[in-house]
Amino acid sequence: MPPPDQPDVILIGGGIMSAHLGAMLRCLDPRLSIHVYEAGAALARESSDGWNNAGTGHAGLCELNYTPPPARPGAPVDIAKAVEIFARFEQSKAFWSYAAARGLAPHPAAFIRRLPHLSFARGEAAVAFLRARFAALSVHPFFCRMAFSTEREVIRRWAPLLVEGRNAEPIAATRSEDGTDVNFGELSRQLLAWLGAQEDCRVFTAHRVTRLRRAHAGWDVTVQAATSGESRGVRARFVFVGAGGGTLPLLQTTGLPVAQGLGAFPIAGQWLVCDHPAVVDRHFAKVYGPPPPDSGALGGPHLDARQLHGQRVLLFGPFATWTTKFLHHTGRASDLPYSLRPHNLGTLLRTGLHNRVLVRFLVQQATQRMADRLHALREFYPAARAEDWRLVDAGIRVQALKRADAGRLSFGTEVVTAPDGSLAALLGASPGASISAPIALQVIRTCFPDRLRTPAGQARMKAMIPSYDVALPDAVAHYDPLAYDRGNLLGLHPPA
Numbered sequence: 225m226p227p228p229d230q231p232d233v234i235l236i237g238g239g240i241m242s243a244h245l246g247a248m249l250r251c252l253d254p255r256l257s258i259h260v261y262e263a264g265a266a267l268a269r270e271s272s273d274g275w276n277n278a279g280t281g282h283a284g285l286c287e288l289n290y291t292p293p294p295a296r297p298g299a300p301v302d303i304a305k306a307v308e309i310f311a312r313f314e315q316s317k318a319f320w321s322y323a324a325a326r327g328l329a330p331h332p333a334a335f336i337r338r339l340p341h342l343s344f345a346r347g348e349a350a351v352a353f354l355r356a357r358f359a360a361l362s363v364h365p366f367f368c369r370m371a372f373s374t375e376r377e378v379i380r381r382w383a384p385l386l387v388e389g390r391n392a393e394p395i396a397a398t399r400s401e402d403g404t405d406v407n408f409g410e411l412s413r414q415l416l417a418w419l420g421a422q423e424d425c426r427v428f429t430a431h432r433v434t435r436l437r438r439a440h441a442g443w444d445v446t447v448q449a450a451t452s453g454e455s456r457g458v459r460a461r462f463v464f465v466g467a468g469g470g471t472l473p474l475l476q477t478t479g480l481p482v483a484q485g486l487g488a489f490p491i492a493g494q495w496l497v498c499d500h501p502a503v504v505d506r507h508f509a510k511v512y513g514p515p516p517p518d519s520g521a522l523g524g525p526h527l528d529a530r531q532l533h534g535q536r537v538l539l540f541g542p543f544a545t546w547t548t549k550f551l552h553h554t555g556r557a558s559d560l561p562y563s564l565r566p567h568n569l570g571t572l573l574r575t576g577l578h579n580r581v582l583v584r585f586l587v588q589q590a591t592q593r594m595a596d597r598l599h600a601l602r603e604f605y606p607a608a609r610a611e612d613w614r615l616v617d618a619g620i621r622v623q624a625l626k627r628a629d630a631g632r633l634s635f636g637t638e639v640v641t642a643p644d645g646s647l648a649a650l651l652g653a654s655p656g657a658s659i660s661a662p663i664a665l666q667v668i669r670t671c672f673p674d675r676l677r678t679p680a681g682q683a684r685m686k687a688m689i690p691s692y693d694v695a696l697p698d699a700v701a702h703y704d705p706l707a708y709d710r711g712n713l714l715g716l717h718p719p720a
């Protein structure tokens with residue numbers, strides 16, 4: 225057994241990604257000793273916190289950015305990305321069912337609930353697109369229970385706020401009963417509480433990792449305790465950098481080639497929030513609109529019913545705003561300037577030049593007034609009253625900018641690894657938390673392939689994610705939501 229300061233695995237960051245990787249690795253190999261170091265005073269208070277993200281279980285049901293409008297008018301809508309995200313979210317749900325049943329995340333009602341997902345369109349062109357999207361999706365087994373309507377009375381039944389006080393413009397909506405609202409912060413805390421209670425595993429809060437240096441076999445990790453200010457060294461054979469906005473600065477200390485030319489740009493989010501019972505009690509859905517034309521792949525605005533720490537609220541947004549911090553609680557205004565290096569300045573400048581439309585959109589977002597935000601809200605909820613809504617901060621998306629992308633922005637989530645598999649890091653922001661189980665699986669495949677070679681390892685992984693070794697076409701062919709007993713476990717039984 226290794227001494228306490230030499231665990232097998234170190235996970236940096238106490239968010240949803242480390243929580244998944246830690247729990248999955250320990251289930252796969254119960255002999256692994258694992259340490260988690262979180263810089264903040266509490267776990268999962270950055271992007272994974274319930275207030276800092278939208279809590280949408282991304283499954284392509286309502287988010288229009290997974291089905292871009294066709295380049296040619298009349299061409300079918302491409303649903304490939306929606307199908308892929310649906311399948312990956314199924315893998316996360318499978319792992320959460322396992323976690324609930326085995327006591328890793330014993331209180332599923334506190335982190336996941338069923339909530340209809342709607343897409344909403346206004347005006348002739350948008351309605352025509354939503355109809356075409358529905359035509360393409362509804363013939364696929366994943367989306368065959370989706371409903372479409374242009375009838376105001378039907379849409380009023382689905383989401384009354386969308387119709388109340390609206391003029392005569394054409395509108396349309398799709399609705400999926402199978403949507404979810406997920407409190408990723410709560411889920412992270414449940415998983416990490418379980419992990420910290422396992423033999424030879426420890427979860428430290430208020431411990432910031434400040435440096436990563438190559439060791440003979442693995443990495444020397446410098447950890448600083450917030451209370452004493454003292455630093456100490458810990459050595460591990462494998463390190464996962466799941467530090468969200470803190471990932472780039474740590475990667476830059478590794479000397480790995482993957483960090484060369486890598487830059488990052490933070491985009492902070494804000495929500496309009498309403499907790500007025502007369503409004504909150506009349507909206508029970510997540511309603512997504514089309515992304516604004518200039519917004520790249522940042523995603524569209526949405527009006528969400530949320531339940532956070534027992535409080536029922538509506539959130540509308542997110543609105544982008546300007547920051548130079550990479551993290552809310554433990555970040556500093558100097559994060560962005562301190563991340564600049566001669567080798568990544570070109571990457572940042574090239575990205576800015578290639579994405580002038582997006583830069584203009586971000587400037588417009590950051591300079592808007594409350595009246596502009598309410599105007600955006602009234603496109604969804606025309607009768608919204610200013611006095612019912614207030615502005616709160618959401619999470620910070622730290623967009624990774626890679627030299628190899630030559631200025632193009634890829635908004636996805638990406639795992640980068642050391643060539644010898646001794647270190648993995650997560651870059652990017654979206655779709656993020658919803659695919660934390662397949663991301664952990666990807667890290668395990670790349671960095672712990674031996675654990676998946678034995679029949680025992682394969683059986684353990686199969687128990688956690690039954691489709692872990694199933695190719696997408698087979699996952700589609702075998703999809704049967706009514707035979708899905710794990711839906712039962714999560715309280716997500718599909719409607720009869």
Ligand SMILES: Cc1cc2nc3c(=O)[nH]c(=O)nc-3n(C[C@H](O)[C@H](O)[C@H](O)COP(=O)(O)OP(=O)(O)OC[C@H]3O[C@@H](n4cnc5c(N)ncnc54)[C@H](O)[C@@H]3O)c2cc1C
Nearest residue numbers: 237239240241263272277278280433467468470619656658
């Ligand atoms: C506005 C917004 C809306 C979103 N909506 C959704 C959504 O609806 N659905 C969805 O699936 N995803 C959504 N996301 C994305 C999702 O929130 C993130 O992908 C996910 O939470 C990232 O988890 P993480 O564990 O990688 O990072 P985080 O949750 O940020 O955790 C990283 C942790 O690392 C710690 N840390 C940082 N540096 C150090 C260090 N040096 N040493 C020790 N600890 C450190 C931080 O304090 C933090 O606790 C949204 C994001 C934003 C910003």
